[in-house]
Amino acid sequence: MTQAQQSAASSDNPFFHEYDGIHNTVPFDRISNKYYEEAIDRGMKIQNQEIDAIVTQSAEPTFENTIVALERTGADLNRVLNVFYPLLSAMSDDELMDISLRVSGKLSQHSTGISLNGELWKRVKAVYDDRDRLDLLPEDAMLLERTYDSFARNGAKLEGEQRDKYRELSSHLSDLTTKFGQNVLKELNTYEIWLEADDLSGLPESSVEAAALAAKEKGKEGMYLFTLAQPDYMAFMKYSDRRDLREKFYRLYNSRNTKGEYSNIDIMSDIADTRRRIANLFGKSTYAEYALEKTMAETPDNVNKLLTQLTEAYRPAQLKEFAEIEECAEAIEGHPVKLQAWDYSYYSNKLKERKYNYDEEELRPYFELNNVIDGVFGLATKLYGLSFTYNPDIKVYHPDVKAYEVKDDNGKYIGIIYADFFPRDSKRPGAWMTGFRDECISASGDSVRPHVSIVMNFTKPTGSKPSLLTPYEVETFLHEFGHALHGLLADTKYASLSGTAVYRDFVELPSQFNENYLTRKEFLDGFAKHYQTGEPIPQRLVDKIVATSQFGAGYACLRQLGFGLTDMAWHSVTEKVDDPAELERKANEPVAMFAEVDGCSFSPQFSHIFSGGYAAGYYSYKWAEVLDADAFSVFLKNGLFDRKTADSFRKNILTRGGTEHPMTLYKRFRGQEPTIDALLERDGIKPSLELPQTVPVNKD
Structure with missing residues (x-):
């Protein structure tokens, strides 16, 4: 940026002051890339000044003048980062990625500088050492x-060369994780697969229309792009009759980021090794040991115990499922079929159609996006x-993107939720929840209400049809909305303890809890209606959803366990990984379901663990699944919409964040x-008096 450009940016930089829009929402219409770097630099400078004021004060350290004061620092920096990082995932471009690469190291050094500030640490430690005499509220x-642990776990106790090494490794790790995530997005956007009409056998009309529209926008009518x-890939793998194209x-899809300009092979090995070396500085032999100390699981042994327990429980079901699918495939093809990785979605769907007369495409007309929005939001009502x-x-x-004001049943303002539904080149794949502002009580005693965002990649509207969702996409919406409620309903004093600021293996409870409602007729009756006729979803279709809810539970569980085992393998290494493919293969041996495919590996695209905060934590989806099934059993007993039970769930889970x-x-x-x-009963692994009530679908 030239000096003239910097001066112009400074004069009207929207990050330099509190927002003055509706409910102090982000003025996105006034934000452009030119403002970020300047605002980040300014925010770091201001926070350093705020910390200097804490350190240089003459008063003895107290909870208020040190711990609370530190909690209040960084408002100017957070204001820009709470926009920068969400948009880096949802609305990125080359310039924003370049900015991210430039600032990641500076931000890491800034954060490390705070953690390693010796005088600040002395004050924090003094208050912590005196904690038993402070008579603090919970x-x-x-x-x-949390403040003490944050310092201790981020190097405050380190000295001399170890402290310098921690600074170096932390900065290096920040650069690596940023690069990993950017490579995933950049390579994904390079793929264009052009097909002709003869290649489309089996594909649903919605997929064909979308591909034709995409080709037309590229100036190639008569072709299909x-x-x-995810919407393209998942539909093709499920419905295409062309095994060669599948x-x-x-x-x-599964060889992305394994070679070429956007390869993550060396990067992920470096990430795992850097994390291991950081853990070594804290006296831990592996990063998993270090990371799991502050989780519900606490130790790698407890994680592995759960993964092994579930593997043993679900493997017989998976083997039975595969035998049935291969029998169905043989009947279709007229010869024996050994399932390959590209066959499962296709033949399992064929079996589901034959066994239950179930066609997911038949359900789409009843899940028009606007109706689903009413239904999902209506669940919270x-x-x-x-x-x-x-x-x-x-x-x-x-x-x-659409923005909604949220109020309670007394008309009290709760917060803002942004909903961003459709794929685009600037958005990474998958689905997630984030926030532009956290809930807290301000220094002046005012209630600061949260602004949260849910981001997905749903099937887009076409020229002839609105956005019609599959049950999987409805479940994804319910999942992310559960995270959003965790943020929206937060009622805490401190932003660092608010909403989803909880242990990693607890954070998925509210999201996965919501998924239980997908197959409840009482829920579907409120919104699932044909987008053309307005006809409510017929009972026969609801019955099919319920009847198929345990279909594929063995496969779904083992697939998810494979992700968890791979994550644990990467973060249990005691030396640098020279052969990532072999590590992944060995990790997956206990749950392997298909023959290996040369050149394919999911680790190089595994953003959750290499750039998304789930390092040594992917098991948490299964951990939280145990919690959500157990919690939902209370609603099954007391009533799906029982307000007393819901009030207890809200009061004890959703509002309290990480306060206890x-x-x-x-x-x-x-x-x-x-x-x-309850989980084993829900998935049909263990007999239950209840009918199966949840479609077991994985989130990767």
């Missing part, structure tokens, strides 16, 4: 504990009394610790 005590974006799609009102005057970062240990919160709601029984 939330204050947790803030003190497919990408590896194999082609599979190999392309029934459970918690919330209302959601679209406000077109709130600025958004893309025309596809998650097991304390869970037991306060449930009355006991969870067991795996």
Whole structure:
């Protein structure tokens, strides 16, 4: 940026002051890339000044003048980062990625500088050492504990060369994880698979229309353009009659980032090794040991125990499922078929159609996006009394995004939720929840309400049809909305303990809990209606959803366990990995279901663990699945929309964030610790008096 450009940016930089829009929402219409770097530099400078004021004060360290004061620092920096990072995932471009590469190291050094500030650490430690005499409220005590742990786990106790090494490794790790995530997005956007009409056998009309529209936009009418974006890829693998093309799609999708300009092979080995070396500085032999200390699981042994327990419980079901699918495939093809990785979605769907007369495409017309929005938001209305009102005057970062005001049943303002539904080149794959502002009580005593965002990649509208979702996409919406409720309903004093700021293996409870409603007729009756006729979803289709809810439970569980085992393998290494493919193969041996495919590996695209905060934590999806099934069993007993039960779930789980240990919160709601029984019953692994009530679908 030239000096003239910098001066112009400084004069009207929207990050330099509090926002003055509706509910102080982000003025996206006034934000451009030129403002980020300047605002980040300024924010770091201001936070350093705020910390200097804490350190140089003459007063003895107290909870208020040190711990709370530190919590309040960084508002100017957070204001820009709370926009920068969400948009880096949802609305990125080459310039924004370049900015990210430039600032990642500086931000890492800034964060490390705070953690390694010796005088600040002395004050934090002094307050912590005096904690038993402070008579703190539980939330204050947790803030003190989390603050102390943050310093201790980020190098404050290190000295001399170890401290310097920690600075170096932390900065290097930040650069590596940023590069990994950018490579995933950049390579995904390079794939264009051009097909002709003869190649489309078996594909649903919605997929064909979308591919034709994409080709037309590229100036090639009469052709069909497919990408590896999730809606394209998943539909093709499930419906295409062309086994050769399914194999082609599979190999392309699963060999991404393994070679060429956007290869992550060396990067992920460096990431794992850098994390290991950081853990070594803290006296841990592996990163998993270090990372799991502050989780519900606590140790790698406890994680591996759960993964092994579930493998043993679900493997017989998976083998039975595969035998049945291969029998179906043989009947279709007229010869024996050995399932390959690119066959499962196709032949399992054929079996589901034959066994239950189930066609997911038959369900799409009943899940028109606007109706689904009403239904998913309506779930929070029934459970918690919330209302959601679209406000077109709130600025958004893309025309596809919609912003809603949220109020409780007394009309009290709760917060803002942004919804971003469709794929685009600037958005990474998958689905996630994030926030532009966290809930807290300000220094002046005002309630700061949260602004949260849910981001997905749903099937886009075409020229002739609106966006019609599959049950999987509805479930994804429910999942991310559960995270959003965790943020929206937060009622805490401190932003660092608010909403989803909880242990990694607890954070998925609210999201996965919501998924349980997908196959409940009482829920579907409220919104699932044909987009053309307005006819409610017929009972026969609801019955099919329920009847098929346990279909593929063995495969689904082992697939998810494979991700968890691979994550644990990467973060249990005691030396640098020279052969990533072999590490992945060995990790997956206990749950392997298909023959190996040369050149294919999912680790190079595994953003969750290499750039998304789930390092040594991917098991948490299964851990939280045990919790969500156990929690939902209370609603099955008391009533799906029982307000007393919902109020308890809201009060003890959704509002409290990280203010207390998650097991304390869970037991306060449930009355006991969870067991795996409800999960096994739900998936049909263990007999139950209840009909199966949840479609077992994985989130990767």
